[in-house]
Amino acid sequence: MQIGMIGLGKMGGNMAERLRRGGHDVVGYDRDPSISDVANLKELVDRLQAPRAVWVMVPAGAPTQATVEQLGELLSPGDIVIDGGNSHYLDDRKHGEELGARGVGFVDCGVSGGVWGLQNGYALMTGGSDEDVRRLMPIFETLKPEEGGFVHAGGIGAGHFAKMVHNGIEYGMMQAFAEGWELLEASDVVTDVAGSFKSWRNGTVIRSWLLDLLVRALDEDPGLAELKGYAQDSGEGRWTVQAAVDHAVPLPVITAALYARFASRQDDSPAMKVVAALRNQFGGHAVTAKEGQVAKGADAPGADVVPPAEADR
Known part of the structure; x- marks a missing residue:
């Protein structure tokens, strides 16, 4: 399946890589041109074949709102937007109404898996219509762990409410x-x-x-x-x-x-x-080290902990 991925940071970048390893065609966009496949959102939409699916993986709040608004101007009826960030469920309902007025579907997806998700899969909590979620199942099947790790929790907003x-x-x-x-x-x-x-x-x-x-x-x-x-x-x-x-x-x-x-x-x-x-x-969240010390991160060498499939975010 073909999908656009907006936001290629710690989570989005690894999710895009897991999808590619699963045989999907991923077109990625990030503000960092060194890791982006396209120069802007318009080019990303133009690269995708209709009906399109675009996954938004940017910080909640204003960044997500701005991205959804831009996609609303660029996408066509029958396309779907997936918000995989940590958005508030009430914002999901607003985005669903805005996009729905243009004939564009909306699915909210709470994602858990952190820096270990590429290897072990991501737990996915989705909200949206049965039709939209069913259409996206090839993507969800690749992202989730082999056993479990997925729920269609309800209508728009239910996925992010469950993740909350x-x-x-x-x-x-x-x-x-x-x-x-x-x-x-x-x-x-x-x-x-x-x-x-x-x-x-x-x-x-x-x-x-x-x-x-x-x-x-x-x-x-x-x-x-x-x-x-x-x-x-x-x-x-x-x-x-x-x-x-x-x-x-x-x-x-x-x-x-x-x-x-x-x-x-x-x-x-x-x-x-x-x-x-x-x-x-x-x-991989930032930590505050004491003065004169360098705090070790989740990517320190010698790691021997293998997390289970339901890894937290």
Whole structure:
């Protein structure tokens, strides 16, 4: 199948490569001309055969809005736009209405897989009409892991809503590991903190890919001495908490995890070193190193953790 890919960064670039390896014809566009196949969006649309499919993989908010508006001017009835970024589900509905008025389909797709997705596949949460999703299934089948990892969650907005909740759950899980690490470090009872975490990787009810990544981070930087306890948030945690308020659903764990990230920006929090390290490990997110130190990233040599198919983003 032929598809246009807009945004060839850490996620979009690897997704385009996985699609090419799967036999698809990918025409990529990025603001960086050194990695782009075309000079602009018009050239990308002209290179695609109708009915076209164009995947948008740019930051949520204004960049996605501008891209969708440009595509609305360039595409033809019967074409489809897929938003694979971390857009808000209410924005999806707006984009779907704008494009639908021109006869252009719209599918929102929450994507999870981070820097490991090229090798292991991406978990995909889609929202849109049955017809549009069905037409795009060859693309989804290639991007997803061999087993599972795909859901047509509902109509437009459902994919990003599911991904939003997924990321909220991720906040809570990471915070629990972080707080456990801080308590072990603070006590004089346990002398091998890293070894304790390693022992949990097999046979325990908390074994997980996040635990594997934390062990890897501790192997790279014992005690996480090179990191500052500062953790950014992508915005989806905030949206999850807001949606909980809107639906009167209590989310004490996820809300506390979000507030903990806010607190991390005030002081050098030991627990936030773990959250920062995990975000870097699974998604290649930037970390703040202590002065005079160089923080190791997810691409450090010697990596031996092989994540499962449902890898987090």
